[in-house]
Amino acid sequence: MSLIYKPLNRRSILRAGALGGTALAMPTVFTSRAWSQGYLNEPTGSTVTLGFNVPQTGPYAEEGADELRAYELAVEHLNGEGDGGMMGTFSSKALKGNGILGKKVEYVTGDTQTKSDAARASAKSMIEKDGAIMITGGSSSGVAVAVQALCQEAGVIFMAGLTHSNDTTGKDKRANGFRHFFNSYMSGAALAPVLKNAYGDDRKAYHLTADYNWGYTTEQAVKESTEALGWETVETVKTPLAATDFSAYITPVLQSDADVLVLNHYGGNMVNSLTNAVQFGLRDKVVNGKNFEIIVPLYSRLMAKGAGANVKGIFGSTNWHWSLQDEGSKAFVKSFGQKYGFPPSQAAHTTYVQALLYADACERAGTFNPCGVVEALEGFEFDGLGNGKTLYRAEDHQCFKDVLVVKGKENPTSDFDLLEIVEVTPASQVTYAPDHPQFAGGALGTCNPGA
């Protein structure tokens, strides 16, 4: 046995140094997984940047503009400016009006153009170039699903704006993504009892459905809930998203046996299809001895404005409406109305609330780390933000709260007084199991802090 003597040389010293350094660094490497430190875009200065990704051009630009107004108001309130809006009525008292965790809130904006690729590009830019730690906004389920996936990969939180497809918190749900807005299932569940009261349980429905993900889930939800009442579905027809004139789709309805038309359309599609349906006299028609009726499952005040007098008497559902009389809604309407001169839309409401909920979660978690925020939001129950007691369910990151059934107002007094609330459906009636077939598939996964 012999010992081979190896003299120390420069290379072995360097190697030893590298190994030693790695060994010393090991505890830090392991602890960086804890959410107290080491995450993407950790704010180090006196400010924190949020990314507001809304449609500034394209068919939903008007909604995007209202979302942006709401975000600006939320930033004002978070920074202690203005009248504080719903911060005063919010059941959580963690927000102090000094920014988030003492850091002043700043924001950058992006234009989704209501296109998934454009929305992803602008979100990516806000995360990478501007250091946004949270992305929020959007006005389309396609955009929400795409941006939510991007935020999951990147490691920032996504607080969805206006997205109503079941898939956002169904098969496409993500640990880093949260939705305050209601969904297609909830619309169907809220509408069905009201429709039964108004139109009976022996109806024949004809569906016209926008040919994309949101249309499919809405058609399925309304179809299933109305069939459960005893209604028959006569026909379901997909209409191209780019369609502007729906007369060719409306005329077969006239000749079918249907006595109800369900328009699973949104935005410009809804404005045009509803206008066409009214023009073709559907509402004056009597079929099977009953007055022909039209239903718009997802209403938006801004879209109702586009459709004008045609919305009168037509039922639909909405996430929130400015005429609600709870303290939170009144505070928000006052704050928004005084700043902008008109009441907020449901898009403005949901995005304002999402911004507040994110900030509050950071305060309660004591960190901006996405994993801490996820933990703070999962299973979080709150009140005072406009829809009664609300739960951010841990299993799918979907908010469960009261849903409104509305009807086009017969005698509106102004441009924004177009819908009247006919029913506030309690959260319990629109709650479903996390593994409900309409939400089947996909997995929430685990939070990604991006570091």
Place this chain on the structure above:
Amino acid sequence: MDAILLQILNGLDKGSAYALIALGLTLIFGTLGVVNFAHGALFMIGAFCAVTLNRLLSVSFTTIDDTRTDFLGNPLKVETPYVEAWFGPEMGGAIIDWSVPLAILFSIPIMALVGLFMERGLIKYFYKRPHADQILVTFGLAIVLQEIIKYFYGANPIPTPAPEVFAGSFDFGALIGMDPNIIIYPYWRIVYFLFATVIIGGVFAFLQFTTFGMVVRAGMADRQTVGLLGIDIDRRFTVMFALAAIVAGLAGVMYAPINSPNYHMGMDFLVLSFVVVVVGGMGSLPGAVAAGFLLGILESFASMAQVVALLPGINQIIIYLVAIVILLTRPRGLLGRKGVMES
């Protein structure tokens, strides 16, 4: 049978819009040789002329109604249109109610000015440039125009109703001896079709029976020879550009009650109208009109549930399918001149 008749009616109606836009496009291509991608924007501006006149006639003064409150709980501000104050509620209301047909008169000088300004201010510099350059510049112009409209009017569609007397629908089937309640059709769509027929007839008559039209047609056939005769053909072609703008504008004005005007409605029609022009035959006025109605009717048939069930997605591609078949078998289009689009 009744379903087929109904879809033909629908097609005529949609075809009217296609035909009017394609007619203008063809006038411009046939006279100036310019592929005008801003033509859809002219259609949109026409629709917004109707919106603007409606708003102008509705300009109001404010009074405070202490008995009612607004959404913030303040006394309600009640708006009363000046027109109603001046002419009385009934007469004033009727004037506002008729704003869309009145906008026809309002839009003619505006569209002529827009057309002249476009042609003299921008497009004339691109006559000798390749078609690709013309397409780029006119497409850019279209985007600028729609952004201007969006800036002033917002992105939301703006409902612009037809006069009350034309609201609703009537029993077309009963009129032609069919069972009642089988074919119900909106009044305004019939008005639109009739209006389009009058405009198309008027343009053809103008080109056919006036000296100006005869010179223009001669210029379309051989520009140089007409120029050598001492006729300022360029000026006449500029007038034709303005006329094409007026046609597109009028198509837009009357379309406003059918679908609420919005800032991208021009783009929605533009591509389809180009397909109409190509199918009809580049430069052929009767071709543009015939193809407009033909494709409108085909599109309506392709949208029927029975057809879509048989051939899913056919409603979205029918127009392009027809265009491919026509271009493969008859590159000059249905009524196009020999040599155009042919090698």
